[in-house]
Amino acid sequence: MQFSDRLQEKNSHCATVTDIQTVSILGATGSIGTNTLDLIARSADRFQIESLTAYKNVSQLAKLAKVHNAKFAVIGDETKYKELKSYLAGTSIEIGSGETGLIEAGARQADCTIASIIGSAGLRPSIEAVRQGHRVALANKECLVAAGDVFMSEVSLANAELLPLDSEHAAIHQVLCRGMLDEVKQIIITASGGPFRNWTAKQITAATPEQALRHPNWSMGAKISIDSSTLMNKGLELIEAHHLFAIEPERLKVIIHPQSVVHCLISYYDGSVIAQMANPDMRTPIAYCLAWPGRMASPTEPLDLIKLQSLTFEAPDTERFPALDLAISALIKGGSAPNIMNAANECAVAAFLAHEISFTDITRIVEKCLEKADQQNLLQPVGTIDEVLALDHEARQLVGRLIDQN
Ligand code: NAD
Ligand code: MG
Numbered sequence: 075m076q077f078s079d080r081l082q083e084k085n086s087h088c089a090t091v092t093d094i095q096t097v098s099i100l101g102a103t104g105s106i107g108t109n110t111l112d113l114i115a116r117s118a119d120r121f122q123i124e125s126l127t128a129y130k131n132v133s134q135l136a137k138l139a140k141v142h143n144a145k146f147a148v149i150g151d152e153t154k155y156k157e158l159k160s161y162l163a164g165t166s167i168e169i170g171s172g173e174t175g176l177i178e179a180g181a182r183q184a185d186c187t188i189a190s191i192i193g194s195a196g197l198r199p200s201i202e203a204v205r206q207g208h209r210v211a212l213a214n215k216e217c218l219v220a221a222g223d224v225f226m227s228e229v230s231l232a233n234a235e236l237l238p239l240d241s242e243h244a245a246i247h248q249v250l251c252r253g254m255l256d257e258v259k260q261i262i263i264t265a266s267g268g269p270f271r272n273w274t275a276k277q278i279t280a281a282t283p284e285q286a287l288r289h290p291n292w293s294m295g296a297k298i299s300i301d302s303s304t305l306m307n308k309g310l311e312l313i314e315a316h317h318l319f320a321i322e323p324e325r326l327k328v329i330i331h332p333q334s335v336v337h338c339l340i341s342y343y344d345g346s347v348i349a350q351m352a353n354p355d356m357r358t359p360i361a362y363c364l365a366w367p368g369r370m371a372s373p374t375e376p377l378d379l380i381k382l383q384s385l386t387f388e389a390p391d392t393e394r395f396p397a398l399d400l401a402i403s404a405l406i407k408g409g410s411a412p413n414i415m416n417a418a419n420e421c422a423v424a425a426f427l428a429h430e431i432s433f434t435d436i437t438r439i440v441e442k443c444l445e446k447a448d449q450q451n452l453l454q455p456v457g458t459i460d461e462v463l464a465l466d467h468e469a470r471q472l473v474g475r476l477i478d479q480n
Pocket of ligand 2: 240241242311
């Protein structure tokens with residue numbers, strides 16, 4: 075089905091959403107989770123929190139569950155169940171833990187589930203939310219990179235309303251509302267270029283996690299900040315766009331735009347180019363997902379183009395940032411290549427953050443892992459979530475050995 079057909083169908087479905095929306099947040103203590111709760115607190119009369127989840131940060135989860143009057147709170151790390159129980163003693167908030175609890179949080183009836191766990195750890199809970207057939211606002215891009223076709227077929231099967239929460243993809247969604255996909259010549263996704271945009275190759279070799287975490291425009295969780303500094307984030311986003319909008323890799327392109335004000339540009343066959351602009355604040359795409367097909371207020375600073383004076387664009391430098399090309403070749407190769415690449419990248423980023431490998435080792439190790447997986451014939455397509463996660467596990471083992479040998 076064409077993306078625009080889906081859009082029309084979803085528009086009519088949306089009209090049935092009641093005035094007070096119930097919302098679940100998978101990954102409530104993270105950057106996307108807390109930004110979502112900030113928006114919800116500003117429009118408290120419109121929303122009611124169903125479930126909130128976190129991995130280890132039990133005190134913050136308990137605090138958020140109490141402040142936002144959640145019905146169900148889940149801690150991913152099972153060893154922290156008792157702690158959560160004692161924090162929430164005397165309240166009527168139900169408690170869960172471990173993967174079972176996270177999946178139950180996804181399965182809770184909510185008008186909208188914000189899928190904002192980081193990495194492929196979010197796959198099962200997010201799929202469970204999709205299976206309920208309501209709205210899922212997807213920030214957890216690794217779900218689509220790891221399990222694109224399997225994930226999208228679950229969306230169709232459940233007739234769920236999948237909305238992109240990633241800023242570029244929410245931007246594309248807004249622009250595409252106005253036209254047909256077959257009229258589109260190219261979808262251009264912008265990238266800030268990250269903190270090392272102006273660094274020489276030699277300087278990049280010595281980049282530390284602390285420097286890589288200092289994103290020039292966005293305040294985000296650690297993993298996505300590192301992905302932004304290697305440009306792997308843009309590679310993941312191309313794969314995300316391919317699945318979300320059913321568009322071939324050849325019609326997708328990345329350009330560097332250091333101000334992060336233009337989030338996408340869509341060029342049509344008649345020469346028109348339509349862009350979406352906003353100051354870089356995730357509360358804009360989150361508000362878009364919460365209120366769609368309407369709009370709601372967000373505290374994002376209004377865009378002042380006169381103050382900004384200039385918006386600049388440049389081509390990505392794939393010599394200094396080879397992760398982008400690596401992701402494009404995984405996208406073109408298809409099958410399980412994006413899944414293996416994603417798992418390898420998650421492990422390599424964690425090793426870099428732990429000071430175990432260097433910045434340039436991240437992409438080198440991911441590439442090596444893909445080569446090894448290819449030699450072992452692991453890049454074939456798979457058809458189930460269990461198979462996706464088994465390959466994810468295999469890739470993590472491969473990377474573990476590569477890091478040990480490094
Ligand atoms: P974060 O690290 O700030 O938060 C991650 C959340 O997931 C936390 O609540 C954490 O407790 C939970 N979590 C971590 N590991 C888990 C596990 N193993 N099991 C269960 N829960 C776990 O991450 P973030 O920056 O909010 O990013 C979340 C997702 O949104 C990522 O997929 C990211 O790519 C995407 N995204 C983020 C931004 C942003 O501005 N932060 C923008 C676009 C897309
Ligand atoms: Mg993005």
